[in-house]
Amino acid sequence: MQLPRVLAVVLLICRFFVDSRAPPKYTDEFARRKVWPLCAESSTNSTRCLGLCYNKYEFAENVVANCDLEPNGPDTCAGSTFVIIDEEAIVLSFRGSYGSHQVTEENGSLGDKVPFPGGGNVSHYFYNAFLSVWNRGMKDDFLRFKNKYPNYEVWVTGHSLGGVMADLGATHISALKFATPDKIKLLNFAGPHGGDQAWADRVPALVPWAYRVVHHWDYVPHIPDNPNWQYTHGGIEIWYNNTMALGDDYKECDAQESPDCSNSVPKKDWTWNDHGSYFEGGDSCKKWCVKTAATTPTSQ
Ligand SMILES: *[C@@H]1O[C@H](CO)[C@@H](O)[C@H](O)[C@H]1NC(C)=O
Ligand SMILES: *[C@@H]1O[C@H](CO)[C@@H](O)[C@H](O)[C@H]1NC(C)=O
Numbered sequence: 001m002q003l004p005r006v007l008a009v010v011l012l013i014c015r016f017f018v019d020s021r022a023p024p025k026y027t028d029e030f031a032r033r034k035v036w037p038l039c040a041e042s043s044t045n046s047t048r049c050l051g052l053c054y055n056k057y058e059f060a061e062n063v064v065a066n067c068d069l070e071p072n073g074p075d076t077c078a079g080s081t082f083v084i085i086d087e088e089a090i091v092l093s094f095r096g097s098y099g100s101h102q103v104t105e106e107n108g109s110l111g112d113k114v115p116f117p118g119g120g121n122v123s124h125y126f127y128n129a130f131l132s133v134w135n136r137g138m139k140d141d142f143l144r145f146k147n148k149y150p151n152y153e154v155w156v157t158g159h160s161l162g163g164v165m166a167d168l169g170a171t172h173i174s175a176l177k178f179a180t181p182d183k184i185k186l187l188n189f190a191g192p193h194g195g196d197q198a199w200a201d202r203v204p205a206l207v208p209w210a211y212r213v214v215h216h217w218d219y220v221p222h223i224p225d226n227p228n229w230q231y232t233h234g235g236i237e238i239w240y241n242n243t244m245a246l247g248d249d250y251k252e253c254d255a256q257e258s259p260d261c262s263n264s265v266p267k268k269d270w271t272w273n274d275h276g277s278y279f280e281g282g283d284s285c286k287k288w289c290v291k292t293a294a295t296t297p298t299s300q
């Protein structure tokens with residue numbers, strides 16, 4: 001009987017291709033080696049990093065947009081759009097804050113919210129940050145790739161301001177049906193709060209695969225700490241209570257604002273020192289990328 005053998009081979013091949021894309025749940029390996037390095041592509045048109053990590057990719061562009069809410073203000077926001085053929089994924093990667101003016105304006109403006117099309121209210125500053133980049137060219141780049149590769153996953157990521165832009169961007173893209181919820185993978189590293197409880201309650205339906213990674217005592221995921229401003233994180237928290245060295249463990253907290261993960265750290269200990277050292281900082285692509293042997297992706 002040849003059939004079972006053929007079937008086993010087919011299953012094996014299927015498993016291989018499924019494994020080569022995003023895992024069904026968060027893994028350190030996927031975050032550290034596959035997605036975290038892509039945050040380095042958020043502020044540049046250079047594909048050096050992609051070249052260290054992947055065999056085949058197409059890069060659209062890095063879009064830089066003014067995103068200041070003050071008239072003639074200097075703040076800019078940025079993000080890159082590209083496709084990783086190896087992983088069958090379209091990627092949107094958002095840049096963090098630039099300079100003290102931006103950080104001060106963010107910190108002072110977060111009481112100001114606007115309605116979110118998918119439900120709830122979100123930070124005016126952060127939503128405008130995403131929309132500025134999206135409308136400035138990222139949307140066109142994304143749609144071009146989506147038409148070319150309709151079955152690809154959509155990975156949305158960023159660090160710090162880029163993390164919250166990824167949160168609001170991924171939920172926006174789902175709410176407006178640019179991609180279906182099952183295709184979207186959201187990895188927010190160190191992002192501050194983006195929306196209220198009503199928005200956070202919508203996240204599991206809009207983007208079921210949504211994680212936010214928090215390093216140790218990092219201050220930023222607690223922003224804004226003004227309780228009157230009423231923010232709630234969406235997505236599942238992954239908390240590393242350590243230096244995020246290779247092999248370090250992490251805790252997963254599924255409940256919103258769980259007291260068992262980073263909220264267990266007393267406010268007096270929150271620090272900016274842990275903000276720039278996710279996965280130990282440094283040249284993430286050189287450090288963590290492992291190029292897999294070139295494969296021929298399926299076209300099924
Ligand atoms: C990347 O290229 C685009 C299109 O040429 C340009 O508008 C953008 O400013 C460039 N980004 C950077 C960071 O140089
Ligand atoms: C943010 O604003 C609070 C007051 O609401 C202030 O105590 C804190 O120092 C500010 N942080 C930064 C980084 O500007």
Ligand SMILES: *[C@@H]1O[C@H](CO)[C@@H](O)[C@H](O)[C@H]1NC(C)=O
Nearest residue numbers: 113114115120121122196198
């Ligand atoms: C959202 O904000 C609008 C004003 O922009 C307000 O009328 C509404 O009550 C808010 N919704 C929630 C759920 O807070």
Ligand SMILES: *[C@@H]1O[C@H](CO)[C@@H](O)[C@H](O)[C@H]1NC(C)=O
Nearest residue numbers: 241242251259260261264265
């Ligand atoms: C985090 O790690 C510290 C030691 O570095 C430990 O004292 C603390 O209990 C840990 N917190 C949790 C919630 O596990």
